[in-house]
Amino acid sequence: MEKIALLGLGNVGALAGILLQEAGFHPTGFDKLPPRTKLPFDCIELDLTDKATVKNALKDFDAVLSALPYALNPLIADVAYEDGLHYFDLTEDVSVKARVQELSQTADILMAPQCGLAPGFIAIVASHLARKFETIRSIRMRVGALPQHPTGLLGYAFNWSPEGVVNEYLNDCEVIEEGEHKWVSPMEWLETLYVNGQKYEAFTTSGGLGTMCETYLGQVENLDYKSIRYPGHAQQMNFFFHELLMREHRKQAGDILTKAKPKVDDDVVIIHTSVEGIMEGRLHRQEFVRSYYPKLIAGKPRRAIAWTTAASVCSVIEMVANGILPDKGFLKQEEISLDYFLKTKCGSLYREERS
Template sequence: MATPQPHAAPTGGRSVLVLGAGHIGHAIALLLSDAGGYALQVADRNLSSLQRVQALAGVATVHVPDAAALEAAVAGCHAVLNALPFHQAAAVATLCARHGVHYFDLTEDVASTRAIRALAAGARSVLMPQCGLAPGFIGIVGNDLAGRLDGGAQALRLRVGALPRYPQGALRYSLTWSTEGLINEYCNPCEAIVDGQRTSVPALDGLETLLIDGVEYEAFSTSGGLGTLTRTWEGRLQQLDYKTIRYPGHHAAVRLLLHELRLRERRELLRELLEGAIAATRQDVVVILAVASGLRGGRLVQESYAARILGRRLRGQALSAIQHTTAAAICAALDLVSSGRLPQAGFVRQEQIALADFLANRFGSVYDVEGTQA
């Protein structure tokens, strides 16, 4: 991969509102305040969360206890970065569209993305959901790999996992992400392209074994990771799928919980069980594998990207790998819109971002890791 050239940081102190003072909202605020270039505020309805972010990240905060306060905070902003739970995405995007404010989020929820796409018709600002790791960066790199082959790839296989570095128990898993989002991914239908046609497959299907840099993993279908790629590549790719990477044995335990014990029908109980029994950790690793295969000059070839990303410390604070990669991706999307390198209105897909632009960005460079093959 050619060494990307860095782009200048935005100037002018445009006002940016981060919605949500949880783990990811805190990481976004920390990255943006450390890098500079924006007038930043963090909003939440939970006062103790706001106080924690203010103390640790040193940013201004605003309390939004109700819908009126939220709308007042959004109005007049340059951009909103939504780090709230996925079921609030469409409502916040509606406010941003009403006030002409650029909107970015991290949702993996397919229905929320469809609703936001519908809002974008005639919008005066950018509406850009799915700006995290998967969906998000994995769509950017997958689109780039597929485009390197003659006429596009024949098959594109995308694999991502946020895993504990020191797994324990039968699940061999620790909570590194939103539990609601995790359950959503494990239960909802998964988009794919099969034999050239856009379709859906059940979550947890397609179990496979992976060997990455000598470490054995398993992977299986989960919902939402492809973002808008199936629409972009329908009719041009024969095969496109996304699977979540886990340690061997995780799939069998999850299938027991969801199918045999029927907890997929009782999601709130499942959330309580998971959060009560599985410890959260900041000692995690993000594993990424993207592989495109197709023809170049009449020969079958393969293009790939592989990365193993750990957490980091910033201003003396530990950011987990999933915090850092997710926050960095949405911050890079903000930068690229603010600097004019992306459209300035309407629905923007992740694959509209050039991989070289993303890796050259001051936030996106976390994905330009040593040892990456492409």
Template sequence: MLGSFMDYSDVVISAVNYKFNRDIFQLALKKGKHYVDLTEDVETTNWIRENSKDASVSIIPQCGLAPGAINIIGAHLARQFEKPISLKLRVGALPLYPTNNMSYYLSWNTAGLLNEYVNMCDAIVNRGKAKVKPLEGLEKIIIDGIEYEAFNTSGGVGTLTDTYWLQIDELDYKTIRYPGHVDYLRFMFEDLGLKNNMKLANEIFNQNVPTTTDDVVIFFAKATGYINDSITEKNWVCKIYGKNNMTAIERATASGVAEVLCMLKDNKLSSGFIKQEDLPFDNFINGKFGEIYGTT
């Protein structure tokens, strides 16, 4: 049945659980349709990349928030330096009014969320590709006078480590949360061993953590490097709120993929596998949908 729907389309968008993406991708490729998805799963993206080498259509996974927009904007910052040194990517989808102990409510797919908490994370350390542990690398961030914490999670770095290793000293991605959140995650996934029983972890979150439509997306990228022999930093910061009956995370995610669709419609993109960082920044940030990521 899915194949018959594809017959009447130009582009296939997979917005389902990442576990279905391989089959959807293969069917889209067979039908000669452009393929776009929102996955954060590294293994799935690598598999799609490996199997799209001879594609005559555009294959563009990871078109959401992180990975997605954060990679487009992060790469834009890195390109402004004669010699980039570091690139730090930080994103969080947070409730505006949390009252529970871990200061977090659900605002998107639980399976995707928990997947980021338990898988090893890609990074660049000392100009080499590295794997770092999830829920580690805790740091404090203050944005507009509000204190947050950030820690390693998987997927958000996208394909940037493939693009920038040997070119940049340090590159990593971390999830933003309210202070104290990671301690509860470590207790659940490490002390109680829920990382070894993801089905149970999903059930616990879905049954006990409230969902919310009152949310905010915190988007922060920082690059440092040399310009005219002087070490410099450049930041990109924005906050996205809900609007027009859409939550912040819905707006942020939909805007990323919608702008990619506009590029496809306008024939701005090539065939084959396309990394997020290879998408044209100016078209993205100045577009009808991508402009939501403009700095505040």
């Protein structure tokens, strides 16, 4: 697996191409528009909404990495399945994951959705902690992509896809509660947590668990995923979506929010994962708490959300190419070894920072 078709050349997609090239792969970028800055690999303008056009463009590649909006991923997954290309994406959308999982049942190639930060790396971390326990009482997964210097009542900046964020705030959330698989409302189960003395809140959001509920049902009493925000954010977003009825106008809601709270360069990605259960006959709690900041990569500063997401999927691609992971079927992120992940060239970017 050497020739990688990279679809979508936004901040994450472009950086993924750079990391793949540095790891020894041969990426080619595709997007409907040329990249904003010159990239060190070939880039081709292409209509990525037309299946026949995509099939023709990808016929000579070994694998495809989709960094496109989630709604385009079913088309790309179909092309990969039909033409025998290993498939990787970053989607948090539950229905897209289900479609890819369905295709994988009869696929002769690997189909690996949800390879980003959350879902993705967070499941790798959580399962790494869970393997240490004899029995598991709870798995708590918390992730926040935040401005380092928040302003206003929202205390937020839309450094990620507005469509993805809106879906996370409005779509129902999977959990395991008291041993039962359930769907609960987003922006609820509000809790307070601290990282290095800084106070945050966390609440339910959709998609971040990936396939964890499927994997751990029957093995854990309680399992959930929440997004981390500065205090007060959930109250403001509930007002925006529900009292002002913006939940009925998702596209407009995304446009309003990104205009009001545009991207910032000084961001931080916070991971707070904990597992509780019986270890060596005693009740114990293990934690993985990290804060990741912008990093200089290929001579340019990269936002924390961009490099953590890109490095995660590129590490998975490395492990597949090196034979560490399977090259056929459906890949669950929680099946990936954290130790192997951190030993890859791309995954090693995660090793340096610690709260």
